[in-house]
Amino acid sequence: MKNLSTPSNNTERLAKRVAAEHGLSRSAAEQYIEGGFVSVDGALVEVPGARVAPQQKVVLAQDASLDALEPVTLLLHKPPGFEAGLGLEAAAAAHGSRSQGAPPASTLLAPSTHMEGDAADTRVLQRHFRALECFTPLPTPASGLVVYTQDKRIARKLAEDIESLEQECIVEVAGQIADNGLKRLCHGLSFNGRPLPPIKVSWQNETRLRFALKGIRPGQIPSMVEAVGLRVVAIKRIRIGRVPLSKVPEGQWRYLQPWEKF
Known part of the structure; x- marks a missing residue:
């Protein structure tokens, strides 16, 4: 298929061609093109400003619908x-x-x-x-x-x-947790001089902690982990509200x- 982006004297914008051939407004033609419903010489084209020549075959899909956009x-x-x-x-x-x-x-x-x-x-x-x-x-x-x-x-x-919104994170840690460290992670620590509200923290395995918390602040999890003798190796967020990764x-x-x- 020829280059659709290079203007020439005998070409026109794809949106203009679609609008003329199907009795559409220019705006509707552009939406159909951007919706992936228009092909030129058998190839899908999603750019309303693409240039087409008179001999090129432009097809609007039979299932084209603006409701899908x-x-x-x-x-x-x-x-x-x-x-x-x-x-x-x-x-x-x-x-x-x-x-x-x-x-x-x-x-x-x-x-x-x-x-x-x-x-x-x-x-x-x-x-x-x-x-x-x-x-x-x-x-x-x-x-x-x-x-x-x-x-x-x-x-x-x-x-x-x-x-x-509650956010769930898996935190890989290294080091030895302090006595009552898990309990303190759940409630009893402060961040930036302010006591933290109760947080759900549990061990996922020997090196990974699961945090479920709201209103998380930058640096909060590393600070909490360090306060109980551990060090963050990696953090992975796996859920926001009810939507999981x-x-x-x-x-x-x-x-x-x-x-x-x-």
Whole structure:
């Protein structure tokens, strides 16, 4: 197929062609194209401004529907070493990261990193990687669940309620825990001069602790762990509210399903 991005005297915008051939408004034609319903010479094209020649065959799929163009939410398994959330990524991209050049975690969101076997029945489209917001920051050295959304309702929910949503983390530790250390982790420690509320902490195995807590602050878990004689080796967030990371491989992502609620 010829280059669709190079203008020439005998070509026109794909959206104009689709609108004319199907009696659509230009806006509707653009939405159909971005929705993955238009092909040119048998190849899917998602760019309304692509150039097409008169002899090229443009097809609008029979099942094309504007109802399918709902905003999406992506759940990323962030690896250590990436910036994530609340303006950190923009700062990393614009100025170099606060964490020694760490790249933005959003750079991992692409069709090629979509989790194989995602249970969500959603076609991966280029439009799904635009206008994403993140209100679930995660320290650069940590790994685990980070949420990116186009859905204004979910964005508002996370922005307003992140402090009250329980987050579950698996913390790998080293060292010997102090006497009554587990009990103190659950209740009895302070952070930044303030007593911490009761927290659910339990051993997952000999080297990993499970934390379930709300209103987590940067540096809080390492401080708590050090207070009872241990040292953090790694932190992995596996749940936010009622939404789990599930079996998403590190560096990949899945779609939030319609029935999943934070």
